[in-house]
């Protein structure tokens with residue numbers, strides 16, 4: 001996910017992310033409640049955003065990327 005640099009810090013990333021989660025709640029990819037993303041371990045801004053949405057680090061890493069997971073409720 002990327003918001004134009006000039007428009008960052010205005011709430012657009014948070015709003016866009018909420019819509020992604022709303023879509024995922026409809027289970028477009030099959031019957032799973034587990035949502036997984038990866039984030040560069042130095043990207044503290046993005047990590048804070050994901051944590052504020054209920055994601056937490058799973059402990060799995062791939063190079064510079066850490067895996068973060070959350071469980072969604074059904075739509």
Ligand SMILES: CC(C)(COP(=O)(O)OP(=O)(O)OC[C@H]1O[C@@H](n2cnc3c(N)ncnc32)[C@H](O)[C@@H]1OP(=O)(O)O)[C@@H](O)C(=O)NCCC(=O)NCCS
Nearest residue numbers: 001002003008009010011012013014038039045046048049
């Ligand atoms: C990460 C990104 C998508 C966030 O979008 P945004 O529109 O700037 O974010 P918002 O204004 O909606 O902020 C939402 C929350 O994110 C966190 N956050 C965002 N940028 C932050 C920063 N620079 N430092 C600390 N926290 C930050 C905060 O928790 C913030 O909530 P708050 O304002 O209540 O504190 C945007 O900064 C971006 O495009 N970055 C470059 C690309 C990138 O790193 N993408 C993610 C790859 S994993």
